[in-house]
Amino acid sequence: MNTDDVVHIGRDSIEIDSGLNEQDFARSRSGQYMSETGFACTPEPNAPNASNDKARFRIEDFRFTGTRLGKNGTVILCAPSFAGDCLLSLIQNALPAHAGTAAADNAGADTAVAQKKALQAIYAASSAAEYLLKQNKNFVNCGPAGIIVSENGSVLFLPPTLFERSMLSRSGNERAFLYGSWIAPISDRGASVRFTVAACAYAVMSGKRPFEQEDEEKRGEDYLDNNFIPLAYLIAAENDKTKALLRTIDGALSCKTQYTKGGLQSARPSQSAGAAAASAKAPAFLPPDFTDLLTAASAYGKTDAAATAKKELDEKRTAFIAQRHKTVKRRRFMRRHGVKLAVAAAAVLIAAVSAVGIVKSNNRLTTENMTAMEVVRTFYSALHNLDTLTMDSCGSRKALKNYSNMAATLFVTGKMRQAYENTPSFLTPEQWVASDNPLDYWVFGLTHLTVESEDPAAYAQNAHRGDTAQISARFYILAEEGQHNYRVAAYTDRLMLEYGKKYWQITRIDSRSEDVDFDAELFVQRLASEGIRQIKDDYPWLP
Incomplete structure (x- = not known):
């Protein structure tokens, strides 16, 4: 599906397709959330940007300003313009790099550029999100579809409730792709953000989301069992620093979720004052050379020099998948x-x-x-x-x-x-x-x-x-x-x-x-x- 059909960034405005007709929009009382704020984060020009634990942003409130009726009869949420790209669109643009087709190979330079642009946007979004948490802002993680990133490093986090309702009004694979696969029900806000950032990086590097189950209950079990193939088994890393970064990403995806048999609990985490203080002291999740390391790893994987490393990795991955299958089977047996x-x-x-x-x-x-x-x-x-x-x-x-x-x-x-x-x-x-x-x-x-x-x-x-x-x-x-x-x-x-x-x-x-x-x-x-x-x-x- 095309993300632009749901989150459209025009010259004069941003428009979100709520997925609800006028009657359902009114019945759901969604209008009461029109005044809810999101956050526009602009990098301070004189602030150090060597790493995202030192980054400084100017924070401004951002709100939806009105609605209109779309051609398909659904309510469209309108907001002021913000120059940038939807993070999920950037991730989508990078996926053809893993298609393994002749067309993808011929477009190698373009896909490499798209991949690097997506990684840079992920880093910018991670920096801004961590800054909001350190400032103890009432920030709600809505996944990459709710994040718009500019080339200058500015980041917009859309107002959460109306955006979430717009995503959750959809069903099946569309809902999973736009929202569910990127959000894990984790009680800690910092861990929730790190999960989403890691899931985005995983998709860009591997060509697919770490948790792709369309059914929410099944995906909830996958979260609970960490049922995904770690990047460390997918990417032939050239050096120890890159290997450490891959382990960091995998570790953020191996989360402790709140899962119940009826489905997932609310994906919205809470943050106490103590947790906010701890977040303020925590080191940055991503290293400053995050983009360079993963871009180099992607290029290295396509060279002849990586052939031996890839062969060893394939063998380890095969063994890991077999063992993980047994582990998951046992855990689910006990729960069942x-x-x-x-x-x-x-x-x-x-x-x-x-x-x-x-x-x-x-x-x-x-x-x-x-x-x-x-x-x-x-x-x-x-x-x-x-x-x-x-x-x-x-x-x-x-x-x-x-x-x-x-x-x-x-x-x-x-x-x-x-x-x-x-x-x-x-x-x-x-x-x-x-x-x-x-x-x-x-x-x-x-x-x-x-x-x-x-x-x-x-x-x-x-x-x-x-x-x-x-x-x-x-x-x-x-x-x-x-x-x-x-x-x-x-x-x-x-x-x-x-x-x-x-x-x-x-x-x-x-x-x-x-x-x-x-x-x-x-x-x-x-x-x-x-x-x-x-x-x-x-x-x-x-x-």
Whole structure:
């Protein structure tokens, strides 16, 4: 679609097609927002412009001045003239550089110029937006269609409410292209602006938007799962500085969004006074040589010298896409079946408690004839294997509740995934490390379990009713917490046991845990390239 059909910049005025007929415009009470202000930002002539954290702008309010009826029967919003181009139009003009057609190749010089012009406009818009945030202006990010940029670096941000309503009155791909794909529902204004700036740069450099889903709910899930291919896997960067810039852009797109099943929450973020103060001190998002770096990267990618780098990048991208597909699939499985898992886990807990009661009533206690030490080892062995029945027979429900709930939830999660996806439920850490590709599997288990006690009663073969024992246990737990997020934690437990009529029971567990830094992807890479013996010192939890 042509952006100019929606945002038309004429010699005498700017006109926005609201997409609403007169009746709908009146019913929506849109007229009450005609006095709302946007911002025209003009660079101060004597201000340093080396980087956008030093840029200074003269800020003026900007308003719509009236309406007229368009030829297609929709209300047209009219505003004073502003010399410049719509940022979205500039991005559109740069897209043919990635068309891969003979016509695009023949127009190489023109598309290169269009690409550079778009990048310069993105930098100017980013500078002005950050300045507005630092001045704590009531600035609302409406995406590139709501931004007009002049060649002298002046930037106009259109009044937000009427512009947003004009974009949201459309449907399907048109709405996504004009507005939805560029705006993420992020609570922080600065992060919202950085997302939009990054999405614009991504489109210019890759030829497509990072999140192109037409359906808002599906696009919301993509935001939530960071389901896009990073620029670092698309652009063959020539130097470390460019690589760092690509990572910065990718990082801004990897946002924490506010997503609900019914759709996205309002895309408008809020900013407290504290957040505004933090924004004022924050460094500029884009480096001053942003345009030069990306222009050079685009040119480098078309040279013979980049052939080897591009081949390696293609291989990495293929591997990344395959892994990302699995990650997204797992996360959505957990979201989709979260309620079922909770209900099923509760059912398993009830069944486990009932089963333990049956075992007790039939005098088939699993801890009979065991020493206190053996009971504790049996308990942790059962936890390792997610055997809730054996776990619950080792002590009182109150004492074992936390570990028992953990095991029951994981057990049900694994079984449901096994049923829905036809894959193994959980591997033990030993199995996980030995598998061909650990990241393909879920993992849970204990490693380096040490059980010890200085209490003689813990080892007594002939205990008497009322005897007590104190035992310490140390171990690591390696687990995937449901969305391809791996956690390693070091546990230190102090257990109290009491001997009843015929057997020892755990009556209390005081547990302390500490998370261990663990990058699963880096671990798997090192495991494959160096081997387990070479990396064991760096990963003390390894079985």
